[in-house]
Amino acid sequence: MTRAKRQLAITWSGKPSRFLAELGVEIRAARPAEPDDLLYAALKRWRLQRATADDLPAYVVFHNSTLAEIAGRRPRDLSELGVVPGVGPTKLERYGSDVLRVVAECREEQVEQQPRVAADAAA
Numbered sequence: 001m002t003r004a005k006r007q008l009a010i011t012w013s014g015k016p017s018r019f020l021a022e023l024g025v026e027i028r029a030a031r032p033a034e035p036d037d038l039l040y041a042a043l044k045r046w047r048l049q050r051a052t053a054d055d056l057p058a059y060v061v062f063h064n065s066t067l068a069e070i071a072g073r074r075p076r077d078l079s080e081l082g083v084v085p086g087v088g089p090t091k092l093e094r095y096g097s098d099v100l101r102v103v104a105e106c107r108e109e110q111v112e113q114q115p116r117v118a119a120d121a122a123a
Contacts, residue, residue: 069086
C-alpha cells in the first residue's frame with residue numbers, strides 16, 4: 001500500500017473515484033433495490049422474529065438475497081427450498097418448515113385477495 005513513515009489517513013466519500021473510469025475499472029451500481037413483494041416483506045418479518053428469539057443477527061438466519069430468491073421461487077416443499085442458493089442442509093433443517101409456512105400463508109392471503117380485486121374491477 002505505502003511505505004509512509006508517518007501516519008496515513010484514508011477516507012471514503014461514499015462514491016467511486018472519478019479516476020476509476022480513466023483506469024478502465026468498471027463502476028458497479030449500488031446495491032439492488034429490495035423487491036416490492038408481500039412475501040419478501042413477510043419473510044423479513046419472520047427472519048427478524050427468529051433472529052431475535054435465537055439471539056442472532058438477522059443476516060445469520062438468511063441474507064436478503066436468499067430471502068429475495070425464496071420470494072421469487074415460492075417453494076412448496078423442502079426439496080424445492082433446498083435448491084435455493086443460500087439454503088444449505090443445516091438451514092433447511094433448522095428453518096425450512098418455518099419458511100414454508102410463511103410462503104404458504106402468503107400464498108393463501110393472495111388467493112383470498114384475488115376474488116376481491118376481481119369483484120372490485122367488475123363493479
